[in-house]
Structure formats: structure tokens, C-alpha cells
Amino acid sequence: MNPKQMERFLKTIGDQSRLQLLKALEQKPLCICDLNTLLDVSQPAISQHMHRLKSDEIVLNERRGRWVFWSLNDSHPHYLLLQELLKLLPVPTIECSQEENRCK
Template sequence: MLKTTVEIEKAASILKLLGDKTRLTTIKILDKHDCCVCELVEIFNASQPAISQHLRKLRDIGLIREERKGQWIFYSVNKTNEFYPFVQQIIEQLPSQDHKLKELEEKGTRIICC
């Protein structure tokens, strides 16, 4: 794997962004699973506008992308982003968050889109 360096200013911006527990957890979840805003609202027990703000900040620097599927907009990590290798090194150190999605499935609130 080719190692790239990240300028200190950009690294500081990314680390500040990921310094928020909700955004850090969101990136960890979205690294393996596409999710809709409403699923993240349920996971974090937060308002839709609050979750949308977190997603906007992550989207503004290109770390996540959105894709419309029917009436839903799903978010995922943008693994082609130039800073993804830097972020990936961080999130690989975190515990799996798959149990949060499993809980949604068990409650019947996980959105499965064809």
C-alpha cells in the first residue's frame, strides 16, 4: 500500500472533525454499511437536523457520499477520497459498531432498499 502524507493543517482539520464521538462513530459505521439519516437518528437517539449537520460536515470534506435509492438517501464512506487512507488508519483501531445496526434490524427499523 502506497503511503501518502497529509499536511499538518489538513490532518488537524480531519482530526478535529473526527474528535466528535457522533461523527467518529458514524464514519466507523459507514465504512462497512450504507445508512439512511433516519437509521442514524435511531442509533444516536438524536434529532434528524443534528444528524444531518454531522453528515454535512463529513460530506463537505468529501469523506462521505450520498446516493438516492427511491425515496431514501443513503450515506457511505467515500473510499476514493484522498484522505481516506489517513482516516482508515484511525477507524481500524476502533471496535466494531455492527451491533448498533443489528439492534435496528431486531427492532425492525433498519431500512433495506432494493
């Protein structure tokens, strides 16, 4: 891994919004609308953050009907390192909507 690649990885996870999103996904897969209750930013902002994380293969996504569920990619080469970092963060409060059994 060269310095430029490591910079890219660290910049992707080195954002307080994305860190909180990742921490929330540590518990279970969530859709954008659930993640949206976590941070005080717009829906497009959440979507953009998740796509940034996906472009580095740190998260995976999967459409289920109207919703797209996002999860941590435990096959990422630095998944263990990421876990170490997330351990240091407080567990966020997710207002996970109950309707339609979205949060399986």
C-alpha cells in the first residue's frame, strides 16, 4: 500500500459524520432514512457519505424494495483496523423505524 492509497483510506474514514454512520452500522444494516435520524444533515448528504464509503469498499449496499440497506464490509482489508477505531466511539442513538420490519 502506498502513501497515496493510505491517505485516501484515512480521508474516507476521517470525517466525523462518516465515523458516526459507520459506528451505527456496526450494530446492524440500516437504510438511508434510518441513518438520516442520526445526523443533523440533509438526506443527500447522507447518501453522498455512504457512496464515498462504498467507493472505497468500506460498506456494501443492497436494495430491498424501496429501501437500500447499507452494511459494513467485513471483507475489507482493513476491517479489523476500522473495528479498533470504532470501539473508541460512543454508540449512537438510531431512531430505527419499526414499520414494515425494515430493520431486520
